Amino acid sequence: MSTPSDQSPPQRPDREADDTLHPAHVYANQRDWENYFRAVDRSKPRDTLLLALSKFDEDGTPRHGARHAVDLGAGEGRDTAELLRRSWRVTAIDAHPKSADLIRTRADLPPDAALTIVQAAMEDAEIPECDLLNCSFTLPFCLPGRFESLWHRIALAIRPGGRFAGQLFGDRDTWAPIPDRTHHTVQQARALLGRAGLVPELFREDESDAADAEGHAKHWHVFHIVARKV
Ligand SMILES: C[S@@+](CC[C@H](N)C(=O)[O-])C[C@H]1O[C@@H](n2cnc3c(N)ncnc32)[C@H](O)[C@@H]1O
Numbered sequence: 001m002s003t004p005s006d007q008s009p010p011q012r013p014d015r016e017a018d019d020t021l022h023p024a025h026v027y028a029n030q031r032d033w034e035n036y037f038r039a040v041d042r043s044k045p046r047d048t049l050l051l052a053l054s055k056f057d058e059d060g061t062p063r064h065g066a067r068h069a070v071d072l073g074a075g076e077g078r079d080t081a082e083l084l085r086r087s088w089r090v091t092a093i094d095a096h097p098k099s100a101d102l103i104r105t106r107a108d109l110p111p112d113a114a115l116t117i118v119q120a121a122m123e124d125a126e127i128p129e130c131d132l133l134n135c136s137f138t139l140p141f142c143l144p145g146r147f148e149s150l151w152h153r154i155a156l157a158i159r160p161g162g163r164f165a166g167q168l169f170g171d172r173d174t175w176a177p178i179p180d181r182t183h184h185t186v187q188q189a190r191a192l193l194g195r196a197g198l199v200p201e202l203f204r205e206d207e208s209d210a211a212d213a214e215g216h217a218k219h220w221h222v223f224h225i226v227a228r229k230v
Pocket of ligand 1: 040
């Protein structure tokens, strides 16, 4: 899966054409993300992360030493690597066994990276206290019946003055009817932020028709969010 429009231009993965590829939702159902990892290999950090980092820069130097980020659904580590390069301490959580190897073996990590990798499903993962809960394009893959409890744990984990950065998917997205997905109306998405004590610094609703990372056409309905915990 890639993001529509300016997040990451939709394109076919740069690899041999493979007619046996299936739509991303098949991989999501089976929790087989290897094609996705290949497709986004060496992609730049997400814009929501970069905006959150610029907001932290505006806040000034923290009193408690290096800031701590949880990268939930870290994938192949595009956001984790950027955080580490900026001297953040990072806990990268992902359910896929390949994610840890891909992150650890990235060539762009600083030598003194303060990195903890946890292989766990977000539905069950313990989420440590953090200054930034980064969750790029991952929350829609939470099982719907487990989302409320996950959101509660996310809200508890973010320190006052900390931030949430990431995406929720909207109810008009092509993948919304898939039973193991969690999608929200715009009202529900805004209400989630309010309940967590998160004040939006960015809340951008995007709708577009564009291919996913495997090149399959879909309608995207995405909320891009950066929000500060009061
Ligand atoms: C669309 S990818 C996003 C990866 C990365 N954050 C990015 O922006 O490219 C979704 C990620 O969520 C992970 N994932 C999917 N379902 C998950 C679950 N239930 N618990 C934890 N991670 C999950 C996948 O392994 C994958 O790395």
